[in-house]
Amino acid sequence: MATLTVDLGSRSYPIIVGSGLLAEPSTVSAYIPSDDVLVVTNETVAPLYLDRVMGLLGNRRVISQTLPDGEQYKSFETLQRVFDTLLQSRFSRDATLVALGGGVIGDLVGFAAACYQRGVSFVQIPTTLLAQVDSAVGGKTAVNHPAGKNMIGAFHQPACVIADTDTLRTLESRELAAGIAEVIKYGLIRDRLFFEWLESNMDHLLNCDQEALQYVIMESCRHKAEIVANDEKEAGERAILNLGHTFGHAIETASGYGSWLHGEAVAVGMLMAVTMSEKLGWLDRQIVDRTRRLLLSVNLPVAPPQGMTADDFLKHMSVDKKVVGGKIRLVLLHGLGCAKLVEDYPEEVLLQVLNEFSTI
Ligand code: NAD
Ligand code: GLY
Secondary structure: OEEEEEOOHHHOEEEEEEOOHHHOHHHHHOOOOOOEEEEEEEOOOHHHHHHHHHHOOOOOEEEEEEEOOOHHHOOHHHHHHHHHHHHHOOOOOOOEEEEEEOHHHHHHHHHHHHHHHHOOEEEEEEOOHHHHHHHOOOOEEEEEEOOEEEEEEEEOOOOEEEEEHHHHHHOOHHHHHHHHHHHHHHHHHHOHHHHHHHHHHHHHHHOOOHHHHHHHHHHHHHHHHHHHHHOOOOOOHHHHHHOOHHHHHHHHHHOOOOOOOHHHHHHHHHHHHHHHHHHOOOOOHHHHHHHHHHHHHOOOOOOOOOOOOHHHHHHHHOOOOOOEOOEOOEEEEOOOOOEEEEOOOOHHHHHHHHHHHHOO
């Protein structure tokens, strides 16, 4: 077991990573002082892990809620169902919510915790690689709006994050790959040596080697924890965590939530951002090729959905949260391992990239 801290003063919290954590009652219990606990999960994760988590919570009033599975349920309607349960069960301000599942459950339950009675405590038990390396950490919570991904949300930090690597054994390979996309992101934006480690060790990750998994989760969380501690509410540096996301969110929104996995859309988006960085003269061509190769080695897509045009991209990119004064700001690379949020770029280079990728 390994532990890191997200250093946010009085709201600091641990990220605990390891095998067998969900078999260890003291790990979860220690972070839940409340008598009333609502564990929220979905219909895929419930049969796998819900009993185990309920069993860890001892002599409390513990209720569970199982939601439908899918990005399309990261919505107001589903959120309302969580509020209904909390109110029907007469949960008060000292209740704790537990998010058991991937990023969809984590984001939605975190947002429910941020809103219920103006904010209650919550614990993240992420069960996908994507959630363990990214979404469970940092306190971004949200639901989708039909017009834009994650458009309605709040910053609300969890009381702790418990990532049991054993849960990844039941994950489908497509989901594992989607999580690896976010892992590759940390190499691209901040850590050249980590990128190179991934190039040499991808087979171990794809085979779910526990040591390799624990290493990449800890490295990813270390990067994320540092960035969040420096810039919790994304006034600056935190934006680099969105490499590829402006393009990727456009893909997710245009294709209807659920058909493309978030990590898949981010994979294409990262390649588009890397390609644009190269066209601007900020990155060697070989980094573009190495990024494409690494994504392909994980079986991640490297082109947008068939038929998605440059206009489709622009329409959806213009409602991105990084848009300021009508200008689409983009995270781009100035060399491998060095990302920057850029506002001032020639529009025609963006159009060139969108057109190039739309016709692949
Ligand atoms: P997800 O939550 O939909 O989970 C993927 C699939 O795996 C689902 O079908 C789920 O039921 C299933 N699953 C979960 N755990 C499993 C397990 N252990 N075994 C078998 N199946 C399991 O998707 P995700 O990729 O985890 O998360 C994507 C979401 O995260 C998106 O909504 C994205 O916007 C959000 N996100 C948020 C942040 C943030 O900072 N808050 C960061 C990145 C992504
Ligand atoms: N996943 C982007 C962030 O947490 O800021």
